[in-house]
Amino acid sequence: DAKTTQPTSMDCAEGRAANLPCNHSTISGNEYVYWYRQIHSQGPQYIIHGLKNNETNEMASLIITEDRKSSTLILPHATLRDTAVYYCIVRSLAISAGGTSYGKLTFGQGTILTVHP
């Protein structure tokens, strides 16, 4: 899986948009960008994923640059409950190939997002 780079921590005011960047300059053509978050030692929660087009769901928006070397997760109106560690992961959709588990999610250190009043 391609390596990702995220800032260690970010702050955001409640009600404002939180923009979390991720660099993945070695991403390959069949790898998707996924975002998960983990709230204080709870199980990680899936947020969104995309390949090359921008994506939006009820939780967030994902903006992927045209060269796919970086992306930004946008929480449009951050709340205190959005305080969490956010993980950017790039991986293939395939479950396995040649005995390798592509189903494995490789979590880096993530970005600690703190939403303050």
Place this chain on the structure above:
Amino acid sequence: EAQVTQNPRYLITVTGKKLTVTCSQNMNHEYMSWYRQDPGLGLRQIYYSMNVEVTDKGDVPEGYKVSRKEKRNFPLILESPSPNQTSLYFCASSPDTGTGKFTEAFFGQGTRLTVV
């Protein structure tokens, strides 16, 4: 409600005493896996299963066993726990979209294990 359920949530045990952490999902997912999370090391995959009776090692399988006799259950077994297995454990499941691919993973709430 769609969920992955782990039990117990907290467990303190002594070195060498066999234990099992259960994991059950109600979403009919094919793919299930176990992770452990340690400070500074992030989440690391222990074992995974692509379907019933199909299991394989992840990145850190030593000291662990798993089984997948039914689609919904994927227990994690520690035959002889040691203090270095003190960790936060997560079970996860994912659907196969029908073409050998999957998208999102659903995680349980975690089991905090302490081995003394």
